[in-house]
Amino acid sequence: MDKRYDVVIVGTGAAGLYAALNFPAEVSVLLISKRxxxxxxSSLAQGGVACVLDVVHDNYKLHITDTLVAGKYKNRLKAVEKLVKEGPADVLKIAEYGVDFDKNADGTMCKTLEAGHSRHRIVHHKDSTGKAITDGLIAAVKSRENVDILENALLYSMHKVLGGFYLSILKDGKSLYFGCNYCLLCTGGIGRVYKYTTNSAIATGDGIAFAYMLGAKIRHLSRIQFHPTAFAAEADRERFLISEAVRGEGAVLLNCNGERFAHNYDKRGELAPRDVVSNAVAREALRTGSEKFYLDIT
Ligand SMILES: Cc1cc2nc3c(=O)[nH]c(=O)nc-3n(C[C@H](O)[C@H](O)[C@H](O)COP(=O)(O)OP(=O)(O)OC[C@H]3O[C@@H](n4cnc5c(N)ncnc54)[C@H](O)[C@@H]3O)c2cc1C
Known part of the structure; x- marks a missing residue:
């Protein structure tokens, strides 16, 4: 074995980086990313982070309800409550790591509206919030003496052993072996299984597969969010996402004939939750026989 750690965190998106920063200095941590x-x-996220920071015009109950409505009440209530109630403190903590959220003249964070939200509650850094967050968190983890970082290091095998886990990692063509008491799989989603995707090349569901092989129950794998708007570039399977915030700020969807159609499928129109708007686009394509759509921001 090359080395043993208290904790190995697989993944350096927002989840893995933030988790690493939450361990006290006496806990040894190895943080790895396959690229x-x-x-x-995380670094691709544009629009921003939803959280209740303005308690005059917004509250937890509204945010919880919006999240449950968007999730068609299939959400785990406990998880939603935790996300909503702990989110604001986490955003403020992330700001302390140097993430420069856009501010109003009075110094409070700017909040925009996004589909599925009944209040302006999305805090952001221009239209590159994810990059601002990951840049800030990467700088912070690099300054931690208890955190070792290995990049371009692919976890390819994971075994449960007495007292923890045994991990095999491929780096520079060589296998490295690590032991740990705890392992956090922060390996993100599975967007790359689809023909067209806005996801990064790393989104291949590795952590879900490892967890499944170790006996974890995997739930709701079919509940994938399809984002309604991206640039259509036939030649390329990777699509540039057009942020939710563009519709939040008033942009409207037009069909191939230049007609608005979102309200024909749901009274919330362009501001319905993403799955509803994506569904409207798919049904309108069938109705018109054309896959050409426009997003009018004039
Ligand atoms: C284009 C786009 C825009 C988005 N915009 C928003 C937005 O505005 N607001 C919002 O809330 N959400 C947004 N999202 C969703 C959000 O970005 C993700 O839900 C979130 O960033 C996931 O974070 P994560 O840390 O779990 O995973 P990721 O950020 O995907 O990180 C996964 C990490 O795991 C590592 N990894 C994976 N497998 C292995 C392996 N086998 N070995 C080693 N390392 C491995 C990868 O290298 C990577 O470091 C957007 C997503 C996309 C694609």
Whole structure:
């Protein structure tokens, strides 16, 4: 074995980086990413982070309800409550790591509206919030003496052993072996299984597969969010996502004839949750026989 750690965190998106920063200095941590540190879905996120920071115009109950409605009440209530109630403190903590959220003249964070939200509650850094967050968190983990970082290091096998886990990692063509008491799989989603995707090349569901092989129950794998708007570039399977915030700020969807159609499928129109708007686009394509759509921001 090359080395033993208290904790190994697999993944350097927002989840893995933030988890590493939450361990006290006496806990030894190894943080790995299969490509360069900055390549993740987190660094691609544009629109921003939803959280209740303005308690005059917004509250937890509204955010919880919006989340449950968007999730068609299939969400785990406990998880939603935790996300909503702990989110604001986490955002403030992330800001302390140097992430420069856009501010109003009075110094409070700017909040925009996004589909599925009944209040302006999305805090952001221009239209590159994910990059701002991961850049800030990467700088912070690099300054931690208890955190070792290995990039371009692919976890390819994981076994449960007495007192923890035994991990096999491929780096520079060589296998490295690590032991740990605890292992956090922060390996992101599975967007790359689809023909067209806005996801980064790393989103291949590795952690889900490892967890499944170790006996974890995997739930709701079919509940994938399809983002309604991206640039259509036939030649390329990787699509550039057009942020939710563009519709939040008033952009409207037009069909191939230049007609608005989202309200024909749901009264919330362009501001319905993403799955509803994506479904409207798919049904409108069938109705018109054309896959050409426009997003009018004039
Ligand atoms: C284009 C785009 C825009 C988005 N915009 C928003 C937004 O505005 N607001 C919002 O809330 N959400 C947004 N999202 C969703 C959000 O980005 C993700 O839900 C979130 O970033 C996931 O974070 P994560 O840390 O779990 O995973 P990721 O950021 O995907 O990180 C996964 C990490 O795991 C590592 N990894 C995977 N497998 C292995 C392996 N076998 N060995 C070693 N390392 C491995 C990868 O290298 C990577 O470091 C967007 C997503 C995309 C794709």
């Amino acid at each position: 360069e540190l900055s390549l993740s879905n």
